[in-house]
Amino acid sequence: MIEFQHVSASYDEQIQILRDVSFTIQDGDFVAFVGTNGAGKSTTMRLMNGLLKPESGTVLIDGVPTTELRTSELARRVGFLFQNPDNQICCNTVREELLFGFKATGADMAQAEQRVDRVIEQFAFNPDDDPFMLNRGTRQLLALASVIVMEPHVVVLDEPTTGLDFRECIKVMDIIRGLHERGTTIVMVCHDMEVVGDFAKSVIVMSAGKVVDQGETFAILRNRETLAKASLIPPQIVDISMGLSIMHPELAATPIAQANDLRSMESAVLNAAQGGANRE
């Protein structure tokens, strides 16, 4: 479990970046942090992996303040994927890169070699490839794999799909969904509301260094006040569903006004059409 209790933070003690931020992320959740540029989302992520310490308030990982956890212990509990894989990759071969976290935390290397072999197979990597010669999407997958291989309880992802094409984005998100299904807690910063709607179970909305709303994904993505506060545009189907129920108030009580994805919109529209045909 991750708890932020009245956390304030800054980089240079002059400008306060986070102000009195409180939230709880339960084990096994899949949470998306959303909000405008500069809202403080990445800063919040840095507080979770101890790269930044709170100026006031407490960040607790499994009940222990991050200020009391050694960096290696924190790294074992919370895996972190940076926005740019090139800030993460530092070794000359794929295999070395996947072993790096184990060496840095003094882990059992026999077990490490086994896990690395499994991940190389799962991702279909060539272990001898030079990471810096790989394309952007594969470097992102390698950075993700080097987090996953450590099997942390929590994986924090700062905009995991930025710079990826559609196919690469689906591949990365499918791997993250698989992790979540196997019980890993996922915390993700994401600007793409389609991705948030498709994957996240809950959403925390930030604006100007504060949490302005939090809750179940579609309760947030359907809240006009919250969307306006954080300048968010909901996923397309949600936008259409909300728009239709404004333009046609008689639809507000029908499944069309509740449709959050293409499949539920399709069945709501077909049902409505069949109802209309039966009445004729």
Ligand SMILES: Nc1ncnc2c1ncn2[C@@H]1O[C@H](COP(=O)(O)OP(=O)(O)OP(=O)(O)O)[C@@H](O)[C@H]1O
């Ligand atoms: N290393 C740093 N030193 C000083 N100020 C920083 C640093 N990193 C971020 N900031 C400032 O902190 C504020 C919050 O930045 P942060 O990156 O946390 O926001 P964000 O919500 O993740 O934004 P984005 O969506 O653009 O990534 C911004 O005003 C930013 O300029």
